[in-house]
Amino acid sequence: MADRVPTDGGGGLGQNPFVSLDAAGLPRAPAPAGAAPRPAPAEPRNRGRVDITRETGGRGGKTVTVVGGFVGIGLPEKEQLAKRMRAACGCGGTVKDGRIEIQGDQREAVARILEEAGFRPVFAGG
Numbered sequence: 040m041a042d043r044v045p046t047d048g049g050g051g052l053g054q055n056p057f058v059s060l061d062a063a064g065l066p067r068a069p070a071p072a073g074a075a076p077r078p079a080p081a082e083p084r085n086r087g088r089v090d091i092t093r094e095t096g097g098r099g100g101k102t103v104t105v106v107g108g109f110v111g112i113g114l115p116e117k118e119q120l121a122k123r124m125r126a127a128c129g130c131g132g133t134v135k136d137g138r139i140e141i142q143g144d145q146r147e148a149v150a151r152i153l154e155e156a157g158f159r160p161v162f163a164g165g
Contacts, residue, residue: 086111086158087108089108089158089159089160091104091163092107093144103143105140117139128143
């Protein structure tokens with residue numbers, strides 16, 4: 040019968056060829072060509088106040104979180120924000136009449152996402 044190789048984890052693999060290597064005295068790698076130094080992270084910019092309201096009227100008793108009052112923001116960015124809100128809340132939503140509507144009472148999660156985007160969310164109404 041042939042010799043068996045132990046599988047219990049005992050015994051090393053033999054001599055490590057890299058044990059005697061030392062990085063002392065080696066030159067540093069050059070910076071990649073065309074790479075600019077990274078600027079320090081900037082403070083979040085204030086993109087203005089947005090109102091977060093909870094509405095139920097005209098929706099068959101269903102609650103909807105509405106974000107409105109955007110200034111200087113286009114439809115594509117509103118759609119991106121709505122997409123992030125839908126993903127974070129795990130519910131549906133849309134951009135309608137310049138406002139973002141998210142299904143359910145999701146005001147806290149929506150406010151967090153707006154703060155991350157640089158807006159100043161304010162809870163308005165009921």
